[in-house]
């Protein structure tokens with residue numbers, strides 16, 4: 001029976017104890033290492049998670065109220081939210097900053113809040129903010145400009161035109177705004193007939209020679225004959241896409257044949273054979289392609305001359321820098337899918 005047990009004085013017992021202790025130490029250090037690694041990664045995940053989600057309204061209240069960050073830091077943070085299009089967060093920060101009494105830059109913060117409301121499409125709230133700024137500081141041109149934009153978006157053109165008076169007093173150049181707002185008011189006036197609208201639009205155009213796209217886009221749509229009669233050939237290049245899109249039945253060949261740019265444009269489009277080439281590269285290529293069976297046309301895009309922002313559609317006021325009549329049309333040759341589609345449809349008939 002004794003042969004199955006090792007006595008504790010036996011040297012073999014000490015060796016077993018020694019290895020058992022080594023095993024325990026190794027196991028413990030391995031387990032501790034694993035535990036630490038897991039803890040570290042969990043801590044880092046938790047730390048990073050707070051940057052993935054935006055702080056809630058309540059968190060912002062505590063953070064801004066706590067005063068751990070300076071007012072400038074909060075303004076910078078709100079501006080970066082504004083730049084990224086996260087207007088709601090930006091609005092929360094400005095509102096909370098205004099709620100805390102003793103704000104150093106109250107007027108500036110109110111202006112930034114109004115601008116963010118405008119950009120986010122909260123026009124009524126933006127209007128209230130700008131009116132409040134102007135109540136205390138009527139000589140604030142930036143607030144007046146934004147109030148004008150708010151009224152314009154609200155289609156309250158009368159109020160927008162009223163805003164021009166204080167701007168005039170502040171010696172701001174309002175001629176473009178005035179012509180633009182008057183034209184918009186005319187176009188949206190349901191009590192006026194088409195004849196009245198075209199006559200008054202042409203009156204505004206003859207005085208300013210601005211807004212050529214807005215005026216001729218309307219004229220060509222409602223009365224192409226009148227549009228050609230009053231056509232300003234100096235604006236032909238600016239109106240290239242409008243002229244390119246005209247229905248062939250609406251072309252005035254007498255006027256077109258007297259203008260070299262129009263002759264090249266409509267030869268390139270395939271309406272006439274007046275010229276054999278063009279100084280405009282794309283027109284020249286299209287005139288050359290007429291003899292082949294390649295279906296090609298022009299594709300247009302619009303660049304703001306003031307801030308260089310690109311748009312796929314025509315605009316009369318740049319939504320980025322708010323400049324009026326600053327669209328410059330640019331074109332490139334593309335496949336004519338419309339022609340391909342109509343030819344395919346004809347082949348099935």
Ligand SMILES: [Zn+2]
Nearest residue numbers: 304307318321
């Ligand atoms: Zn612009």
